[in-house]
Amino acid sequence: xxxxxxxxxxxxxxxxxxxxxxxxxxxxxxxxxxxxxxxxxxxxxxxxxxxxxxxxxxxxxxxxxxxxxxxxxxxxxxxxxxxxxxxxxxxxxxxxxxxxxxxxxxxxxxxxxxxxxxxxxxxxxxxxxxxxxxxxxxxxxxxxxxxxxxxxxxxxxxxxxxxxxxxxxxxxxxxxxxxxxxxxxxxxxxxxxxxxxxxxxxxxxxxxxxxxxxxxxxxxxxxxxxxxxxxxxxxxxxxxxxxxxxxxxxxxxxxxxxxxxxxxxxxxxxxxxxxxxxxxxxxxxxxxxxxxxxxxxxxxxxxxxxxxxxxxxxxxxxxxxxxxxxxxxxxxxxxxxxxxxxxxxxxxxxxxxxxxxxxxxxxxxxxxxxxxxxxxxxxxxxxxxxxxxxxxxxxxxxxxxxxxxxxxxxxxxxxxxxxxxxxxxxxxxxx
Numbered sequence: 001x002x003x004x005x006x007x008x009x010x011x012x013x014x015x016x017x018x019x020x021x022x023x024x025x026x027x028x029x030x031x032x033x034x035x036x037x038x039x040x041x042x043x044x045x046x047x048x049x050x051x052x053x054x055x056x057x058x059x060x061x062x063x064x065x066x067x068x069x070x071x072x073x074x075x076x077x078x079x080x081x082x083x084x085x086x087x088x089x090x091x092x093x094x095x096x097x098x099x100x101x102x103x104x105x106x107x108x109x110x111x112x113x114x115x116x117x118x119x120x121x122x123x124x125x126x127x128x129x130x131x132x133x134x135x136x137x138x139x140x141x142x143x144x145x146x147x148x149x150x151x152x153x154x155x156x157x158x159x160x161x162x163x164x165x166x167x168x169x170x171x172x173x174x175x176x177x178x179x180x181x182x183x184x185x186x187x188x189x190x191x192x193x194x195x196x197x198x199x200x201x202x203x204x205x206x207x208x209x210x211x212x213x214x215x216x217x218x219x220x221x222x223x224x225x226x227x228x229x230x231x232x233x234x235x236x237x238x239x240x241x242x243x244x245x246x247x248x249x250x251x252x253x254x255x256x257x258x259x260x261x262x263x264x265x266x267x268x269x270x271x272x273x274x275x276x277x278x279x280x281x282x283x284x285x286x287x288x289x290x291x292x293x294x295x296x297x298x299x300x301x302x303x304x305x306x307x308x309x310x311x312x313x314x315x316x317x318x319x320x321x322x323x324x325x326x327x328x329x330x331x332x333x334x335x336x337x338x339x340x341x342x343x344x345x346x347x348x349x350x351x352x353x354x355x356x357x358x359x360x361x362x363x364x365x366x367x368x369x370x371x372x373x374x375x376x377x378x379x380x381x382x383x384x385x386x387x388x389x390x391x392x393x394x395x396x397x398x399x400x401x402x403x404x405x406x407x408x409x410x411x412x413x414x415x416x417x418x419x420x421x422x423x424x425x426x427x428x429x430x431x
Contacts, residue, residue: 019051020044026057034061052081056088063091068098086115093125102132120149127159134420136163154184161193166413170197181210188218195227204235222251229261238265256299263291263308274315285312303332339369346378355386373404377411380418390422397422 059075093108109126127142140163161176177194191214198207229244242265266288295305310326346361380396
């Protein structure tokens, strides 16, 4: 009996030490049966080098099912047994991308490119990972190499343009985005960024050409429609701009600012009509009053809309209402002027090296205008330069990035860069 029991144990050990049938697993993979592969392999693969293909296929199956953490465990087990298998190395790199850890993905893509220099697929993953870790110069070199291999690829031009944009090489970014757009005019993001850069250079006519063509392919793209409205407004094409603002409001972006801009569009058009008409039209300034009224309903501190409501009522001869709204607008404007005054005072103190006084001034400005995100940025920058404790500027940079959406892009880039640096420094200081 003892001999039989021992034999059974030995047979079980032999069975457990054997890798599952690889041919069956490969067949299931070709059929796209990832769940069956997981059921077959999970808990049944011995931890030995001969089975590394099974671990590999188990990891790829988990990846296909979007279970990236389990995929990583299996793929890394396979990597322990074979560190020179290129498909496995690439699978691990892509898995770390999906896990949101580009620093780790880079380790594997850099190993892969050492094994096979010039491989386009590897270079593409490598370039994107460099970009994700903000190594923009390295990313640019990779995408430049990719463009040497294939100058017809719109995506390569787009990504290289992003690198130049991040390093503030605006002219180079514009030229690359134009090439990307020429190859693929259906990419709304390229149309949006290219036209936005042209608007920043006051090239409104050129910008609107790209906006218009972009909207042909992406008529519901909200950001592109917003940029169309803003560009037409800057071009003083107020009638066309009003149509765009009506569209973006109808699409759900019903902010006080959009209603205010819509009010201005109506006002300028209606004022022109009024100047040419010998008789008063009873409907004149009704649309602008409606738009400005909605702006102040959404934001009761909107001084400019209050003032223009008063102006519109004056144009209609409704003087009591005009006086009421103008007085409200003036009273709301005063804190805004004080906020700007204290902000300028803070800047003067800062540049004069009196950072304690600068901090007090910026905080005073915040008392008058707590919605002015740039004040938070300036406070963060002062604390960053003059305080050894990283936690204070980290707190202010996070607050600025959390609350600012329409602020200066250069401020956001600087804040993101400094925040990354400070968090890294704090991490090493605490070790």
